[in-house]
Amino acid sequence: MEDRDLILRNVEVAGRPGQDVRLARGRIAEIGERLCGPGDSLDGRGGALLPGLVDHHIHLLASAARAQSALLERSRDAVEFERTLREALAARPAGAWLRATGYHERMAGDLDRDVLDRIAPGHRLRVQHQTGSLWILNSLALEKVTAQGAPPEAERDAAGRLTGRIWRGDAWLRARLANDPPDLSALGKTLTAHGITGLTDASATTDGQAAGLLAQAHRLGVLPQRLTLMSAGPLAAPEDGAFEVGPVKVLLDDARLLDLAAFVERIVEARPQGRAVAVHCVTAGELALTLAAFEIAGARPGDRVEHGGVIPADAIPVLKQLGLTVVTQPAFVFERGDRYLAEVDPAEQGDLYRCASLLAAGVPTAASSDAPYASPDPWSGIRAAIRRRTRDGQPIGTAEQVGPMTALNLYLGERRAPGGQATSIAPGAAADLCLLSAPLAEILAEPSAERVRATIVAGRVVFAAN
Ligand SMILES: [Zn+2]
Numbered sequence: 341m342e343d344r345d346l347i348l349r350n351v352e353v354a355g356r357p358g359q360d361v362r363l364a365r366g367r368i369a370e371i372g373e374r375l376c377g378p379g380d381s382l383d384g385r386g387g388a389l390l391p392g393l394v395d396h397h398i399h400l401l402a403s404a405a406r407a408q409s410a411l412l413e414r415s416r417d418a419v420e421f422e423r424t425l426r427e428a429l430a431a432r433p434a435g436a437w438l439r440a441t442g443y444h445e446r447m448a449g450d451l452d453r454d455v456l457d458r459i460a461p462g463h464r465l466r467v468q469h470q471t472g473s474l475w476i477l478n479s480l481a482l483e484k485v486t487a488q489g490a491p492p493e494a495e496r497d498a499a500g501r502l503t504g505r506i507w508r509g510d511a512w513l514r515a516r517l518a519n520d521p522p523d524l525s526a527l528g529k530t531l532t533a534h535g536i537t538g539l540t541d542a543s544a545t546t547d548g549q550a551a552g553l554l555a556q557a558h559r560l561g562v563l564p565q566r567l568t569l570m571s572a573g574p575l576a577a578p579e580d581g582a583f584e585v586g587p588v589k590v591l592l593d594d595a596r597l598l599d600l601a602a603f604v605e606r607i608v609e610a611r612p613q614g615r616a617v618a619v620h621c622v623t624a625g626e627l628a629l630t631l632a633a634f635e636i637a638g639a640r641p642g643d644r645v646e647h648g649g650v651i652p653a654d655a656i657p658v659l660k661q662l663g664l665t666v667v668t669q670p671a672f673v674f675e676r677g678d679r680y681l682a683e684v685d686p687a688e689q690g691d692l693y694r695c696a697s698l699l700a701a702g703v704p705t706a707a708s709s710d711a712p713y714a715s716p717d718p719w720s721g722i723r724a725a726i727r728r729r730t731r732d733g734q735p736i737g738t739a740e741q742v743g744p745m746t747a748l749n750l751y752l753g754e755r756r757a758p759g760g761q762a763t764s765i766a767p768g769a770a771a772d773l774c775l776l777s778a779p780l781a782e783i784l785a786e787p788s789a790e791r792v793r794a795t796i797v798a799g800r801v802v803f804a805a806n
Contacts, residue, residue: 345369345379346799351389352779353765361389363771366798370767382801387793388780391763392537392772393718393751396667397646397708399543400554400563402472404522406441406712413442413470421447425459425467434462437481437517441468441712446679451476453504466513471622472713475513477504485516508591511545521553527716528563532803534717535774535792538755539565540708542618542646544572544589551575555582564802566772568755570618584755587618587644592626600632607637616642618667622649624691631658639663642757647710648698650691656701665704665759668693670725670747671714673737677730695725695740695750704759707750719789722747726787744784771799 348361353371360375361368370377410428415421421443428438438460443451456465456478464481468474477485482504486494493509494502506513531539541554546569555578557563567583569575577585588610590603610617621627630645639662648666651659659666673680673693680692698705707725709716725747728738742750752762763769775794776783783791795803 345377346796346801347375347377347379347381348389348773348775349381349383350386351384351775352386353389355780357386357779359389361765361773363796363799366771366800368765368767368769368771371765382775382794382804384775384793385777387778388776388783389765390535390748390774390776390780391752391765391769392774392795392797393535394538394540394706394753394755394758395531395536395708395711395716395718395751396540396706396753396755396758397542397669398539398711398716399472399713400524400527400539400541401522401550402543403712403716404524404527405439407526408439408522410438410440411442412440412444412447412467415447417446418448422459425465429460429463429465432463435464435480437464437466439466439468442470443467443476444470444679451505453477453479453482453502456504470713472510473508475506475509477506479504485513488516511547514545524554524557525562528557528565529803531563531565531716532795532797533792533805534719534789535776535795535803536718537565537772537774537795537797538568539563540568540570540586540755540758542570542586542589542708542710544570544591544620546571546575547573548575551583558582561802564797564800566755566797574613585615586755587616587642588613589646590617590619592620592629600629600636603629603633604637607633607643611640616640616644618644618646620647621645622647624650624652624655624688627651627655631655631662634662634664644758648694650688651694651698652688652691653697656694656697656703659698659703660701663704665706666694666698667706667708667758668695668698668750669710669714669721670695670707670750671709671717671721672724673728674720674724674731675714677736678732678734681730681734681736690737690739692737693740694737696742697740699742699746704757705750706753706758707747708758717789718751719787719791722751722787725750744787748784748787772797777805 346363353359362370465478495505568586570586570589619630644665749762773796777793
């Protein structure tokens with residue numbers, strides 16, 4: 341990768357207008373007025389220069405695969421669900437695979453192979469539940485992947501017949517699908533256009549092979565962001581630094597909570613690897629178990645609660661006392677808020693995806709997308725954190741609103757210490773930057789990805805708006 345020096349002219353830095361910022365060897369060399377130096381210059385036209393945004397919890401391969409899938413999220417009922425699938429199937433030759441994501445029972449109830457066989461008798465169809473924890477396959481798909489036997493994750497009915505429902509079977513399924521790995525280039529372009537320069541992939545399923553795909557995409561510049569990868573099992577960082585190894589990811593789900601002793605063991609086992617632990621906690625039950633496990637095993641800085649979907653008020657001081665970081669997804673209150681208002685007990689709606697109350701209690705809090713389960717656009721998350729409005733415009737948990745600067749800061753922490761000190765623009769810091777099209781006060785009045793003018797990683801311009 342070639343390191344060309346670059347001077348960003350006339351940008352706003354930390355509220356100071358009219359600054360020049362000189363980048364050299366991938367770092368910020370100098371900040372001041374009318375700087376001189378070798379290399380190219382880029383006219384910032386008075387726009388704010390920010391540290392590059394970080395998405396602290398994303399699933400990269402799943403997000404790339406989503407781009408090639410039928411998307412069910414917007415289907416309101418069985419008719420729309422079937423129409424979406426039939427349209428996607430009609431565009432594929434008989435026998436081909438179709439992957440569909442974003443299913444929820446409100447569409448057509450509990451799915452099984454028989455329901456899918458009626459819709460797709462001649463294709464291999466697999467449908468993912470919107471939680472990501474369940475796949476439902478039709479008979480042709482099931483036949484293909486179970487040729488060498490079915491895993492314990494595959495549900496059977498009372499008669500012992502496979503129902504097509506496979507819980508938490510991602511790793512098993514992926515190993516059996518001869519599909520080409522998903523193409524990361526469209527996702528990489530989208531993320532750079534959003535001003536993102538750092539990513540933490542939170543997939544428990546990441547193994548050496550998946551990590552290798554991501555590292556290669558990074559080396560080729562397809563995914564120019566700096567990468568941290570979580571995994572459930574051991575993972576080694578490559579010598580060239582294409583990614584760093586992040587926390588051990590622990591998945592729970594209410595349907596079959598990991599028993600406490602086994603959970604404590606997972607935390608204890610992470611320590612000799614030098615790794616923190618990040619726990620998927622969407623429900624109050626998952627959070628209670630997580631807090632109990634950390635109380636027994638002991639928490640260390642960097643341990644994380646992912647999502648914090650439901651955080652009862654009395655759990656907040658425990659989070660603080662244990663020193664756990666919450667990595668939340670503000671955009672869920674926008675994207676799924678109307679359903680939460682309909683389905684979540686009103687007494688618990690204030691516990692959903694908390695933000696302001698965590699910060700007020702001193703709990704380190706950072707934001708992320710959880711893409712593909714929500715949009716990867718951090719600016720949409722920033723808007724949601726400020727406004728706390730559903731897609732239909734209904735307020736939800738407005739006590740958790742934060743100010744625009746606080747919302748932005750949720751995306752500015754270090755990958756290694758989300759929720760800690762926001763990174764700043766200073767000489768010596770890595771030149772991972774996001775240039776906006778106007779001063780920050782103007783941008784924060786109406787945050788939008790369209791205001792990103794350029795994205796710079798290690799001193800290289802990886803995105804420039806037309
Ligand atoms: Zn996730």
